[in-house]
Amino acid sequence: xxxxxxxxxxxxxxxxxxxxxxxxxxxxxxxxxxxxxxxxxxxxxxxxxxxxxxxxxxxxxxxxxxxxxxxxxxxxxxxxxxxxxxxxxxxxxxxxxxxxxxxxxxxxxxxxxxxxxxxxxxxxxxxxxxxxxxxxxxxxxxxxxxxxxxxxxxxxxxxxxxxxxxxxxxxxxxxxxxxxxxxxxxxxxxxxxxxxxxxxxxxxxxxxxxxxxxxxxxxxxxxxxxxxxxxxxxxxxxxxxxxxxxxxxxx
Numbered sequence: 164x165x166x167x168x169x170x171x172x173x174x175x176x177x178x179x180x181x182x183x184x185x186x187x188x189x190x191x192x193x194x195x196x197x198x199x200x201x202x203x204x205x206x207x208x209x210x211x212x213x214x215x216x217x218x219x220x221x222x223x224x225x226x227x228x229x230x231x232x233x234x235x236x237x238x239x240x241x242x243x244x245x246x247x248x249x250x251x252x253x254x255x256x257x258x259x260x261x262x263x264x265x266x267x268x269x270x271x272x273x274x275x276x277x278x279x280x281x282x283x284x285x286x287x288x289x290x291x292x293x294x295x296x297x298x299x300x301x302x303x304x305x306x307x308x309x310x311x312x313x314x315x316x317x318x319x320x321x322x323x324x325x326x327x328x329x330x331x332x333x334x335x336x337x338x339x340x341x342x343x344x345x346x347x348x349x350x351x352x353x354x355x356x357x358x359x360x361x362x363x364x365x366x367x368x369x370x371x372x373x374x375x376x377x378x379x380x381x382x383x384x385x386x387x388x389x390x391x392x393x394x395x396x397x398x399x400x401x402x403x404x405x406x407x408x409x410x411x412x413x414x
Contacts, residue, residue, distance in 0.1 A: 282384050289373075295394045298396045300396055307350075307367075310338065311334075313372070314374055314375075315373060333401055353385075365387040368386065369385070370386075
């Protein structure tokens, strides 16, 4: 379930209040860049040699390697070239492709689509953090009463779906924190999600709500959980969540 709303203001949040804006990090300060570079996981990148071999100049087809660097077409952000000379030589054949790539880029930059891709990349981490945050080991029914809300800012310069947003805050909220009829919609949907996960062999379902208030965009991620994967009450979760989301670490 996903939603894009023109008004995502919540009872506890006033966009005109400096304290509220500061609390969830919606100020205008520059966002830090991920520190783990291009690797999907900071531990290793076993496919790097193959990836380098397949990364080629779109004119002379030289592969990436020692002493060979690439730059992207500044217009479409897709095709790679090893030099300005190669880019100039390729322009007659690249021209029409460049137009198509730019149209695709505009479509792909739709805030909701970007947020959905970001959510998909991080779904396992979001599920793990939500199970910790909701303290389901105390009462499994909390999944039907609370959601994990994650506040985000958009990284406009990101080339990767998993780093397209930056998490500035996260809180466990009751459904009642959301305005009606959103609250009633959540309650109705979570019952269906919970039943669906139980039928599939899990012990329940819960919601993670990702919100980018500066772009009035929200995505709701339903996730399932099992009793044998629950954490003891009070297990830390924010640092785990932020480090994965903000560094682009996907499992």
